[in-house]
Amino acid sequence: MIIIVTGVSGSGKTTVGTLLSRKTKLPFFDADDFHPTSNVEKMTKGIPLNDHDRGPWLENLASHIQKWNREGGAILACSALKESYRNVLQVEKNIFWVHLKGDKLLLEERLQNRKNHYMNPSLLDSQLDTWEEPEYGFHIDVNQSPESIINEIFTHINFKSMKSKLGIIGMGVMGKSLALNFAEKGIGVSVFNRTVAGQEEKVASTFAEENQEYPFLKGFDSMEDFLSSLETPKKILLMIPAGEAVDAQLDQLGWLLEQGDIIIDGGNSFYKDSNRRISVMKEKEINFMAMGVSGGEEGARKGPSIMPSGNREAFDAVSPFLQKIAAKDKEGGPCLTYVGPEGSGHFIKMVHNSIEYGEMQAIAESVHLLKYGLKLSHPEISRILKTWLGEGLNSYLLEITSDIFLAKEGDQFLVDIILDAAGQKGTGGWSLQTALEYHVPYSPLAEAVTARQLSAQKSYRSELSKVFNHRFRAFGEDKVILMERIKNAYSLCRILNHETGFSLMKEVSDENGWDLDFSEIARIWTNGCIIRSGLMEELIHIYKETDSLLKHKKTITKIRELKTDLAYIVGLGLQHDFALPVFSAAANYLLGRITEDSAANIIQAQRDYFGAHRYQRKDGPEGGSHHTDWLSMKKSTGK
Numbered sequence: 001m002i003i004i005v006t007g008v009s010g011s012g013k014t015t016v017g018t019l020l021s022r023k024t025k026l027p028f029f030d031a032d033d034f035h036p037t038s039n040v041e042k043m044t045k046g047i048p049l050n051d052h053d054r055g056p057w058l059e060n061l062a063s064h065i066q067k068w069n070r071e072g073g074a075i076l077a078c079s080a081l082k083e084s085y086r087n088v089l090q091v092e093k094n095i096f097w098v099h100l101k102g103d104k105l106l107l108e109e110r111l112q113n114r115k116n117h118y119m120n121p122s123l124l125d126s127q128l129d130t131w132e133e134p135e136y137g138f139h140i141d142v143n144q145s146p147e148s149i150i151n152e153i154f155t156h157i158n159f160k161s162m163k164s165k166l167g168i169i170g171m172g173v174m175g176k177s178l179a180l181n182f183a184e185k186g187i188g189v190s191v192f193n194r195t196v197a198g199q200e201e202k203v204a205s206t207f208a209e210e211n212q213e214y215p216f217l218k219g220f221d222s223m224e225d226f227l228s229s230l231e232t233p234k235k236i237l238l239m240i241p242a243g244e245a246v247d248a249q250l251d252q253l254g255w256l257l258e259q260g261d262i263i264i265d266g267g268n269s270f271y272k273d274s275n276r277r278i279s280v281m282k283e284k285e286i287n288f289m290a291m292g293v294s295g296g297e298e299g300a301r302k303g304p305s306i307m308p309s310g311n312r313e314a315f316d317a318v319s320p321f322l323q324k325i326a327a328k329d330k331e332g333g334p335c336l337t338y339v340g341p342e343g344s345g346h347f348i349k350m351v352h353n354s355i356e357y358g359e360m361q362a363i364a365e366s367v368h369l370l371k372y373g374l375k376l377s378h379p380e381i382s383r384i385l386k387t388w389l390g391e392g393l394n395s396y397l398l399e400i401t402s403d404i405f406l407a408k409e410g411d412q413f414l415v416d417i418i419l420d421a422a423g424q425k426g427t428g429g430w431s432l433q434t435a436l437e438y439h440v441p442y443s444p445l446a447e448a449v450t451a452r453q454l455s456a457q458k459s460y461r462s463e464l465s466k467v468f469n470h471r472f473r474a475f476g477e478d479k480v481i482l483m484e485r486i487k488n489a490y491s492l493c494r495i496l497n498h499e500t501g502f503s504l505m506k507e508v509s510d511e512n513g514w515d516l517d518f519s520e521i522a523r524i525w526t527n528g529c530i531i532r533s534g535l536m537e538e539l540i541h542i543y544k545e546t547d548s549l550l551k552h553k554k555t556i557t558k559i560r561e562l563k564t565d566l567a568y569i570v571g572l573g574l575q576h577d578f579a580l581p582v583f584s585a586a587a588n589y590l591l592g593r594i595t596e597d598s599a600a601n602i603i604q605a606q607r608d609y610f611g612a613h614r615y616q617r618k619d620g621p622e623g624g625s626h627h628t629d630w631l632s633m634k635k636s637t638g639k
């Protein structure tokens with residue numbers, strides 16, 4: 001909605017507008033700030049503006065009103081003295097006019113007291129002469145406190161009848177936080193949640209009631225009411241579990257929506273499901289967008305990283321709202337970008353989560369070594385992780401792990417009470433599945449998925465632990481040196497985790513012709529999302545110069561520096577009975593990548609021996625295919 005506060009100089013437009021902005025959460029603009037310099041000069045000299053002067057200024061304001069409306073709304077303070085001026089500004093249907101009126105003596109007194117304003121008080125008479133009282137809008141006498149003016153205005157705005165810019169289905173952790181984030185930015189948002197009799201009732205309406213400080217937040221328990229509360233074309237964000245729930249929701253919406261409406265799936269859906277859904281919805285002429293969102297509950301509330309893909313026009317229609325709620329990068333740009341066609345937004349979110357799995361596991365392995373190998377206490381571990389943050393390893397995940405190691409329930413550290421059986425909802429496994437499909441080596445991140453699977457089989461582990469009398473054995477070496485080596489091992493593992501994920505993105509992007517921009521992807525992952533880190537900041541620049549992290553000069557130097565420590569820690573850890581799946585996979589992945597003479601010639605020989613699978617020769621032309629009669633060769637060599 002657009003609220004235009006009109007009135008002559010001294011009527012309090014700026015005060016009222018600013019307070020309205022605070023209450024509605026809509027941004028405030030003062031029309032005076034849009035005058036060209038020539039007009040400002042005239043007004044400063046006390047020369048009244050004529051209609052010729054005002055023309056371009058009003059036209060400029062009118063186009064801003066349209067822009068602000070597209071972005072969610074605004075409050076504008078503008079004298080708009082004549083009906084012809086107001087007509088120029090009446091470019092949107094949802095403009096609410098507030099006309100401030102006051103006694104001449106009161107206005108004069110206020111103008112006399114005003115400092116730092118270019119309006120000459122002597123112009124008041126001319127303004128009062130020019131003022132054409134409109135018959136519409138809300139008229140209010142300014143001879144009362146600003147607060148009571150605001151309250152009166154509020155009781156006259158019919159918020160209920162106003163259409164919302166956006167609707168959200170799914171009032172779970174993410175849906176609620178995103179709804180509040182939109183509402184806080186003054187964007188009209190309607191929310192809906194399914195009803196499960198006896199379990200989930202009036203979820204959306206209760207949520208809106210509990211958050212009445214946001215006048216543009218509306219809750220509906222009926223799908224029909226929810227849909228009719230939305231502006232056309234309707235824009236609906238789904239924040240529900242991936243899989244069947246999304247298909248069922250789309251089936252229902254497919255019947256209820258109209259041509260040109262937009263559905264955005266903001267959950268963690270598998271990208272191939274999104275590709276299919278885009279086609280299905282296209283047949284119904286409904287625009288479907290696949291959009292990754294990262295940041296968890298806090299990110300969704302305060303600023304997530306947003307990864308939309310699919311229909312470009314639909315993106316353009318929702319982008320102004322998304323820009324407002326997204327996290328900001330170091331330069332102040334939104335952590336939001338149009339990722340690419342089809343389900344590429346869900347694809348990169350899937351890979352993001354896969355890197356997340358790798359990072360979480362690598363940190364967990366580091367901490368296990370510190371705790372059981374070096375026998376450090378929880379506060380010591382917390383402190384060490386904190387120092388790592390300041391030593392070039394800063395990341396959100398490391399930061400929260402440092403916090404976790406201080407959290408206590410009574411006398412006990414909470415982390416020790418938590419069952420060591422990790423959950424997973426799908427994205428890590430789908431990444432591995434995709435890596436296999438596209439023949440992309442994925443071992444470090446694949447091991448993070450397997451580690452969660454192993455952890456989940458707790459009773460089996462407990463049983464075998466007794467059978468094998470498994471114990472972590474403490475290291476006998478110098479603690480300070482080992483702490484440094486563990487840090488270095490983690491540091492390299494982190495680089496390799498990212499390299500693995502970005503390699504998958506490159507291969508899938510090339511194969512599908514998506515033309516993904518990896519520097520831009522790194523940029524939108526520098527804030528808001530779970531894998532934000534100092535390394536991600538570096539990746540913005542690195543991926544501008546190369547498409548392979550392993551070929552970048554800076555990374556090569558780092559790898560040379562840290563490689564021995566990763567190998568050392570893996571060796572030491574395994575010898576002392578520590579499972580280090582991601583650390584060791586990362587070390588092997590690196591060696592696998594940099595070994596020229598691998599053992600694969602032996603594999604090829606074996607394949608050809610037992611199955612005549614044929615092989616290529618180092619000394620033959622490329623692509624040539626050979627087979628050996630291995631048994632005859634064995635006979636001829638007589639062995």
Ligand SMILES: NC(=O)C1=CN([C@@H]2O[C@H](COP(=O)(O)OP(=O)(O)OC[C@H]3O[C@@H](n4cnc5c(N)ncnc54)[C@H](OP(=O)(O)O)[C@@H]3O)[C@@H](O)[C@H]2O)C=CC1
Pocket residue numbers: 170171172173174175193194195196200203239240241242244245246248249266267268269293294295296297425
């Ligand atoms: N939590 C997180 O950190 C993140 C989650 N995501 C993704 O966002 C989506 C939502 O996650 P989150 O908010 O955490 O999940 P929650 O479990 O907290 O909420 C899920 C919501 O979906 C509703 N829902 C469940 N089943 C259905 C169905 N069959 N039809 C319609 N609505 C249904 C639930 O309603 P009801 O209350 O009635 O059960 C609830 O409102 C998921 O895809 C998730 O993977 C993405 C980024 C981060």
Ligand SMILES: O=C(CO)[C@H](O)[C@H](O)COP(=O)(O)O
Pocket residue numbers: 268293294295296353356423424425426427428530
């Ligand atoms: O997307 C997310 C963060 O980026 C979610 O938190 C997701 O649920 C994490 O995945 P999993 O539950 O499999 O650990």
